[in-house]
Amino acid sequence: MTEIRRLLPETGIMSGPTSVERLTERGFERAMARAMLMTPSDIIAEVSQSGIKGRGGAAFPTGLKWSMVSQAPGAQKYVVMNADESELGTFKDRVLLEQDPLGPLSGLVIAAHAVGARKAFCYIRGEYREVEQVLAAAIETLRRVGLVGPDTVEVEIRRGAGAYIAGEETALFNSIEGMRPEPRVKPPFPTNKGLWGSPTLIQNVETLANVAVLFAHDVEWFKAYGTKDTPGTKLVALSGHIHRPGVYEVPFGTPVADILNAPELGGSVAGTGRLGAVLLGGAAGTFLNAAEVQNTLLDYPSLSKVGASIGSGAMMVFDDTVDLTWVLTKMARFFAEESCGQCVPCRIGTRRILEIAESGNLWSRTQDLRELGQAMRDASICGLGQTAPLALLSALDRPELRHHD
Amino acid sequence: MGTSVTLTIDGEEVSVSQGTTLREACDQVSHSVPTLCWHENLSPANACRACVVELKGSRPLVASCSRIAEDGMEVMTNTERVRNARKVVAELLLSTSDATLAPDLRHLAEESGAQAGRFSGGASWEQPVRVDNELYVRDFSKCILCYRCVEACGTDAQNTFAIAVAGRGFNAHIDAGFGRDLPESDCVYCGNCVAVCPTGALIGKTEWDMRNQDQWDENKISVTETVCSYCGVGCELQLHVMDNKIVKVTSPMDHPITHGMLCVKGRYGYEFVQSEDGLASNS
Numbered sequence: 001m002t003e004i005r006r007l008l009p010e011t012g013i014m015s016g017p018t019s020v021e022r023l024t025e026r027g028f029e030r031a032m033a034r035a036m037l038m039t040p041s042d043i044i045a046e047v048s049q050s051g052i053k054g055r056g057g058a059a060f061p062t063g064l065k066w067s068m069v070s071q072a073p074g075a076q077k078y079v080v081m082n083a084d085e086s087e088l089g090t091f092k093d094r095v096l097l098e099q100d101p102l103g104p105l106s107g108l109v110i111a112a113h114a115v116g117a118r119k120a121f122c123y124i125r126g127e128y129r130e131v132e133q134v135l136a137a138a139i140e141t142l143r144r145v146g147l148v149g150p151d152t153v154e155v156e157i158r159r160g161a162g163a164y165i166a167g168e169e170t171a172l173f174n175s176i177e178g179m180r181p182e183p184r185v186k187p188p189f190p191t192n193k194g195l196w197g198s199p200t201l202i203q204n205v206e207t208l209a210n211v212a213v214l215f216a217h218d219v220e221w222f223k224a225y226g227t228k229d230t231p232g233t234k235l236v237a238l239s240g241h242i243h244r245p246g247v248y249e250v251p252f253g254t255p256v257a258d259i260l261n262a263p264e265l266g267g268s269v270a271g272t273g274r275l276g277a278v279l280l281g282g283a284a285g286t287f288l289n290a291a292e293v294q295n296t297l298l299d300y301p302s303l304s305k306v307g308a309s310i311g312s313g314a315m316m317v318f319d320d321t322v323d324l325t326w327v328l329t330k331m332a333r334f335f336a337e338e339s340c341g342q343c344v345p346c347r348i349g350t351r352r353i354l355e356i357a358e359s360g361n362l363w364s365r366t367q368d369l370r371e372l373g374q375a376m377r378d379a380s381i382c383g384l385g386q387t388a389p390l391a392l393l394s395a396l397d398r399p400e401l402r403h404h405d
Numbered sequence: 406m407g408t409s410v411t412l413t414i415d416g417e418e419v420s421v422s423q424g425t426t427l428r429e430a431c432d433q434v435s436h437s438v439p440t441l442c443w444h445e446n447l448s449p450a451n452a453c454r455a456c457v458v459e460l461k462g463s464r465p466l467v468a469s470c471s472r473i474a475e476d477g478m479e480v481m482t483n484t485e486r487v488r489n490a491r492k493v494v495a496e497l498l499l500s501t502s503d504a505t506l507a508p509d510l511r512h513l514a515e516e517s518g519a520q521a522g523r524f525s526g527g528a529s530w531e532q533p534v535r536v537d538n539e540l541y542v543r544d545f546s547k548c549i550l551c552y553r554c555v556e557a558c559g560t561d562a563q564n565t566f567a568i569a570v571a572g573r574g575f576n577a578h579i580d581a582g583f584g585r586d587l588p589e590s591d592c593v594y595c596g597n598c599v600a601v602c603p604t605g606a607l608i609g610k611t612e613w614d615m616r617n618q619d620q621w622d623e624n625k626i627s628v629t630e631t632v633c634s635y636c637g638v639g640c641e642l643q644l645h646v647m648d649n650k651i652v653k654v655t656s657p658m659d660h661p662i663t664h665g666m667l668c669v670k671g672r673y674g675y676e677f678v679q680s681e682d683g684l685a686s687n688s
Contacts (some may be wrong), residue, residue, distance in 0.1 A: 157646070163573070180570065185451045185471055341550065341570070341577025343452050348497035348524070351575040355527035368523060375493035378466045378486050379454040386465055 003264050004225060004233050004249045007209045011098045017099055017228070018137040019254050020145060027216030028289075035110040035215050040070060043215075044115040049216050050222045051231040056204030057281065057311045058383075059230075059300060062211070065201065067344060068191035069115040072199035077117040078225040079153075080176075080195065080202040081108050083124040084160045084167035087282035088334060089314035093205035095247040097124075097131045100209070101138035103157070107208030109142065110215055112153035113375055115201050116150035119154050123172050126160040164338035168382050169202045170194075171340065182342045183382035206235055206313075213241040225251035227299050234298060234310065240317040243267035252296045256280075256288070260317060271319030277401050278318070281311020283331045284387035286394040287324070289401060307394065324401050328392055329357040345376045346385025353392065412478035425470035427480055428456055433564050436482045439491060441498075442551035443470040444601050446664045447561045455494050457511055459484045466490055472507060488517065493517035493679035497674045499529045501575075503547045507607025510549065528575060534613075537586035540594050540673045542613040545578060548606035554598030562666045567591035568598065594671040600655060600665055609673075611652050623645065633671040639663060651675045 005011070015021035022031040035043055048063025069077060081104060085093040096104060105122075112120050122139075124132050139155050142148040148155050158176050160166045165176045170184035173195050194200020203211075210232060214222045223231040230252040236259055239245045244267035250259055256278070260266040269275045276289045286308035288296065296302050303309055317329065332354040341347040349372055356365055373389030380386045395401055411420045414434050421430045426449075431438050441453035449471035459465035461479035466487060469480075481487065482517040495514040499521045504510045514521065550570070558568050567590050571580035579592035599607040608616075615621040626647045633640040640663045645653040654672050658665035 055507045070598075162620045182570075185449075185468065195621075201486075217410070336574055339574040340575050341572065344454050344494050344497055344549075347575060347577060348501055351528060352497065352500070371489055372493055372497075372524070374486065375490045379490040379494065380465070381451060381454075381468075 002262075004224070004251060006213050006233055006249065007096065007100075007103065007206065007235060008247070008249050017101060018134060019140050020141060022100070023106075023141070023145065023332050024373055026100065026103065026212075029145075029210050030110055031215035032106050035113060040114045040116065044070060046219060047114070047211060047214070048153060049219045050210075051226075051229075052207065052214065052222075053202060053230060055206035055210065055234070055313070057087070057284070057309075059310070059375055062203070062207055065191060065203075066111065066114050068189075068203040069199045072192045074097050074199045074358070075121075076196075077115055078195045078198055078200040079112045079115060079117045080169075080172070081105075081120070081122040081208055082167065082169065082172060082202055082240045083122055083128070083131075083205045084172060085128070085161075085205070085312075085324060086164040086167050086338075087284060087312045087314055088238050088311040088331070089239050089258040089279065089282050089316040091189055092237045092247045092313055094128060095132055096205055096209055096235070097128075097135055101135050102141065102267050103212040104205045104208040105135075105142055106147075106215075107203070107211035108155065109147055109153055110211055111201055111208065115199070117153060117186075117201065120156070120178055121195070122155060122157045123166075123176060124157060124159055125167075126162050132157060132159060146237065164334075165342070165382075165384055169385060171382070172202070173200065175279055180340070182340050183384070185381060188309045201235060205342070220305065227297075230299055235337075236298070236315055238266050238314045238315050238317065241269055241271035241319040241322070242317045243270045248369055250298060252299050253302075256293050256296045256298055256315075257260055259298065259315065260293065265291055266317070269317060269319055272321055274320040276318045276320035276322050277324065277398075279316040279327070279391060280308050280314070282314040282316075283334055283391060284363045285309070285311045285314065287391060287398060287401060289398050290320075307397070324395055325362055328362060328395055329354070332357045335384070339384060339388070343379075343381045343385060346382075346388060347378045347382075349376045349385070350388055353389065362392075363396075363399075369393075369396065374387045408474045410474050412476065412480060413472050414480045414588055417497070421474050425474045426468070427460075427472045427474055427478075430626045431458070431469060431482055433479070438469050438482055439509075439516060440470060441494075441509050441513065441549065441603060442523045442553060444556075444603075445620070446658055446666075447553055447601065450556060451497075452550065452552050453494065455491055457487060457490050458482045459487050461522055461626050462480070492517040494642050496521070496523045498549050500524040500527070502549050502606075502654050503531070503544075504604070506547060506608070507549070507603060509603050530578075535612070536613075538594070539597055540669075541599050541609050541612055543579075543587075544606050544608065544613070546606075547604045548579060549604055550577060550579070551603060551604065553601040554607055557597040557601045562597050562664070565591060565593050565595070567593070594673060595667060596669070596670040597666045600667070600672075609653050614653065615647075621652075623651065626652065633667070633670075635670040635674065641668055642667070642671060644675070647684060650679050672676060 044066045049104045052062040053059040107250040171181035175181040190200045226232045336350040336354040409420045415529045438456045441455045442450045456469045458469045459481040629644045656663040
């Protein structure tokens with residue numbers, strides 16, 4: 001099991017990450033040149049054939065999204081790069097933007113061409129100040145070579161102000177528009193009514209990087225890795241009790257255990273060396289026990305059998321001594337602080353979960369927590385409230401993960 | 406318009422005109438859904454989630470106050486998930502807010518079988534009442550953050566934008582800007598926020614004083630309809646009179662001119678009527 005390097009540049013690459021040479025060396029210049037000669041519908045067809053799914057967590061088919069924006073009525077359209085990476089344990093977009101910002105930006109330029117947008121926004125997490133400078137330099141490079149500008153697509157950076165919720169796509173639109181980042185009700189979906197009510201294509205950084213490498217090559221090349229269901233590679237962010245924490249690129253379908261244990265990847269569980277649990281997909285994700293980790297692949301069908309999903313690709317590793325009650329309490333605090341407060345289930349529910357956790361009743365009030373969690377999943381407005389109880393519910397379903405101290 | 410869409414609600418087929426919300430459609434077949442933040446004259450805020458229904462093909466429940474009916478939808482208003490969501494919403498609100506003047510919330514709690522104390526005992530919205538002017542009082546212990554007041558102050562009626570939601574999560578609250586008292590804020594005292602508040606968190610100063618002194622008695626209040634005499638618009642006023650004194654002024658929500666909204670003069674400028682040293686003694 002080796003690490004793949006497609007979305008991430010080769011480790012020995014000599015050109016600077018924002019240089020014109022990098023554009024050539026990584027094939028992005030070729031990618032954009034090829035795309036610009038194609039009709040929008042041909043571009044969208046190629047993205048659809050590649051099987052790229054959104055990498056922000058929802059795994060929505062990218063080609064389908066592009067065709068929806070392309071067909072939506074409206075003269076003014078926007079594309080947005082969502083770089084408001086805030087999920088716990090997730091730092092892949094940061095690595096991508098630091099090491100190879102021209103990739104996602106090339107994907108953004110291609111996306112704008114495909115859906116007919118002349119204006120693009122990069123919404124970047126406010127804490128990513130250094131990353132933002134790299135991104136700005138990369139945009140300047142594209143401007144110098146004529147790929148960004150009034151005749152193609154204008155790209156503007158907008159900085160978040162420290163709210164997890166602003167990564168939710170419609171809250172992000174409100175933030176760009178200068179309003180409170182409260183999620184909007186869907187439908188209407190962004191593909192029809194996004195920024196300022198216009199059809200808007202919003203994609204995660206990693207998704208756009210996939211588009212760039214696809215057009216630098218072709219569909220066949222792209223599908224050389226991955227599964228039939230999910231072609232391509234995924235960036236995973238390993239943290240916690242792992243010998244080699246960091247971001248790794250692996251093909252979809254890689255056994256989850258290999259990601260943790262392969263010498264070139266995670267390099268095996270640290271701490272006691274015995275795996276207790278993996279939190280897959282960040283705070284909005286699912287706990288897997290050691291047996292589930294042994295038996296699952298990094299792919300949606302495989303993970304759905306244990307009620308999990310890939311989410312952002314975050315994998316937080318806990319050895320068998322970690323008290324998950326403590327972890328769950330920290331996560332509960334995170335959601336209570338990051339809820340925007342708009343809807344009742346999330347605003348009050350996240351607070352009550354935190355209180356129950358802090359008072360030590362997490363494992364004794366399971367019925368209350370399950371009903372509360374179900375109501376939050378069912379009735380919250382947006383993905384934050386709907387996923388806030390997921391990790392907790394997954395832990396309640398795996399009582400073997402509980403540790404007494 | 407004119408075209409209709411056909412959907413099923415709890416298995417019953419119903420045709421409604423295009424643009425009808427699921428809430429209205431449910432009403433039409435008498436499978437009404439409970440609401441808290443929804444108000445007939447305001448844009449749906451989608452905040453309380455009491456009106457959620459199950460929609461076939463949708464993983465989460467959907468807010469029926471804002472979701473537009475589409476052909477072929479299969480809507481269920483009384484499934485286990487719907488009942489659980491309504492019950493938990495009521496329990497959560499009861500655990501934070503004082504519902505003594507919130508009939509809709511109390512009704513929801515009763516209908517859904519909410520256990521009032523289930524999520525209580527933690528943080529609540531209990532806080533001192535803010536009495537900073539003679540016209541209305543803000544008792545945020547009763548607030549359920551339904552957004553109605555914000556909408557009435559904004560584009561839905563008044564366009565004054567004196568109040569908004571500030572803070573986030575459990576600390577999200579209605580604010581007149583930097584925590585200011587109302588006289589220092591942009592408030593114009595139209596009282597339209599008070600008119601749409603469903604919980605008594607915003608309440609006329611007269612009513613608040615009388616309730617505190619145990620003098621407020623709904624049974625002794627009669628309503629007289631008249632037209633506001635201040636200008637030529639012709640707003641209908643409902644004078645709520647107790648013991649031959651005006652104690653509150655409202656306007657009917659279905660009135661074609663006001664839609665229930667008034668200005669400061671119509672709503673609060675009634676003291677002259679009952680002034681002890683009125684025109685007669687001055688002339």
